[in-house]
Amino acid sequence: MTIKKGFTTTTLHSDRLLKPEHGALHQPIHTAVTWGFDDVNGLVDVFQNKAKGYAYSRQGNPTVTALEHKVSQMENGHATIAFSTGMAAITATIQALIKSGDHIIASSFLFGNSRSIMQTMIDMGLDISFVDATDVRNISGAAKPSTKMVFVETIANPATQIADLKAIGDFCEGNNFIYVVDNTMTSPYLFSPVTVKASLIINSLTKYIGGHGNALGGSVTDTGLYDWANYANIAPVLRQQIPAKMQGVSQIRKRGLRDGGGTLSPEAAHSISVGSETLALRLERACSNALTLAKFLESHSLIDKVYYPGLESHPQHELASELFRYYGGLMSFALKPEIDCFSFLNKLQLVIKSSNLGDTRTLAIPVAHTIFFELGAERRAEMAIPDSMIRLSVGIEDIEDLLQDFRQALA
Numbered sequence: 001m002t003i004k005k006g007f008t009t010t011t012l013h014s015d016r017l018l019k020p021e022h023g024a025l026h027q028p029i030h031t032a033v034t035w036g037f038d039d040v041n042g043l044v045d046v047f048q049n050k051a052k053g054y055a056y057s058r059q060g061n062p063t064v065t066a067l068e069h070k071v072s073q074m075e076n077g078h079a080t081i082a083f084s085t086g087m088a089a090i091t092a093t094i095q096a097l098i099k100s101g102d103h104i105i106a107s108s109f110l111f112g113n114s115r116s117i118m119q120t121m122i123d124m125g126l127d128i129s130f131v132d133a134t135d136v137r138n139i140s141g142a143a144k145p146s147t148k149m150v151f152v153e154t155i156a157n158p159a160t161q162i163a164d165l166k167a168i169g170d171f172c173e174g175n176n177f178i179y180v181v182d183n184t185m186t187s188p189y190l191f192s193p194v195t196v197k198a199s200l201i202i203n204s205l206t207k208y209i210g211g212h213g214n215a216l217g218g219s220v221t222d223t224g225l226y227d228w229a230n231y232a233n234i235a236p237v238l239r240q241q242i243p244a245k246m247q248g249v250s251q252i253r254k255r256g257l258r259d260g261g262g263t264l265s266p267e268a269a270h271s272i273s274v275g276s277e278t279l280a281l282r283l284e285r286a287c288s289n290a291l292t293l294a295k296f297l298e299s300h301s302l303i304d305k306v307y308y309p310g311l312e313s314h315p316q317h318e319l320a321s322e323l324f325r326y327y328g329g330l331m332s333f334a335l336k337p338e339i340d341c342f343s344f345l346n347k348l349q350l351v352i353k354s355s356n357l358g359d360t361r362t363l364a365i366p367v368a369h370t371i372f373f374e375l376g377a378e379r380r381a382e383m384a385i386p387d388s389m390i391r392l393s394v395g396i397e398d399i400e401d402l403l404q405d406f407r408q409a410l411a
């Protein structure tokens with residue numbers, strides 16, 4: 001009888017089952033840039049997609065392949081491509097699959113740099129509409145004959161809006177749109193985008209999957225649900241050489257990774273891979289800490305508003321309960337006008353003033369003055385981002401210590 005493995009067991013045994021040399025439990029760090037072949041036919045076959053193998057490390061490396069395999073298992077996908085960062089994965093995916101004249105519908109509550117790269121793509125001639133993705137009717141209302149792709153995040157940062165993930169999946173399926181879900185904020189442990197019919201899943205491996213703030217990485221996973229055989233933008237040479245199921249990822253690997261060059265280093269792949277072993281444990285602790293802190297802050301007289309999907313006051317609390325295993329490690333809150341946001345932050349002793357998220361340590365950042373500074377006061381007001389908004393990425397510290405820190409800083 002074979003044992004049916006759960007999320008963490010699968011991740012822990014993933015490298016070993018690929019049989020690295022000497023029975024190593026981790027895939028070794030392969031630093032080679034290139035590979036040699038005794039027979040030139042082997043080299044030619046790799047180039048012509050006739051054989052699996054490695055030719056040049058920009059487009060494939062055994063250490064990175066092992067991580068790609070692991071992410072595919074986490075996401076229940078059929079193939080993954082890793083990148084140097086989450087942003088590289090997003091940029092490469094769009095560049096590889098979208099042509100001038102095509103239209104993309106994206107959530108208006110995107111991670112700031114995702115929004116910014118899409119603005120750059122608009123400047124280069126792509127047609128991209130930004131709509132409030134918490135209601136599928138805004139997506140369907142923006143669709144055109146030229147629409148090819150819909151791009152959303154699960155939980156938005158910093159105000160934690162939740163996309164209408166299921167309904168958007170049905171809508172994309174009905175219209176043959178490529179449905180891209182950025183799962184970074186939830187990670188595959190809290191949410192499985194394949195269950196809402198995502199075509200491609202983006203993860204910033206830098207955040208929860210790597211989890212320790214010590215390596216950058218990103219990935220795109222093909223769930224196998226999109227029918228690439230009927231996608232107009234697949235290059236004729238791939239159409240001939242590669243089975244339909246692999247045409248989407250192959251095109252992303254060639255045009256996005258090989259040509260774009262956002263390659264994940266084997267050292268970073270190894271760090272992320274080791275970090276990913278404790279994803280479930282870390283998130284259970286972080287999400288439990290976050291819920292406790294959110295409730296504490298919501299009931300505090302000096303806090304104006306808390307944005308956290310685990311609170312009943314959150315507009316999509318029920319949707320979050322239905323879709324996600326827990327409510328995530330990220331929240332935001334706004335202080336009452338009588339306390340100064342900077343002096344409050346400076347009073348915190350354990351919580352670190354820092355811009356990352358998904359770290360094991362709790363990190364806080366004043367949103368209006370940093371990640372949304374470039375937008376200007378007017379756009380921030382439109383997006384309902386108050387000047388005193390603080391984003392908190394909750395870590396795995398002992399909850400009593402975090403509570404003590406917030407109590408003393410608010411005293």
Ligand SMILES: *Cc1c(COP(=O)(O)O)cnc(C)c1O
Pocket residue numbers: 085086087088111114153157182184185204205206207216217218
């Ligand atoms: C951080 C983040 C990214 C970008 O990831 P990097 O690895 O920092 O490039 C993309 N999407 C979301 C939702 C993120 O939080």
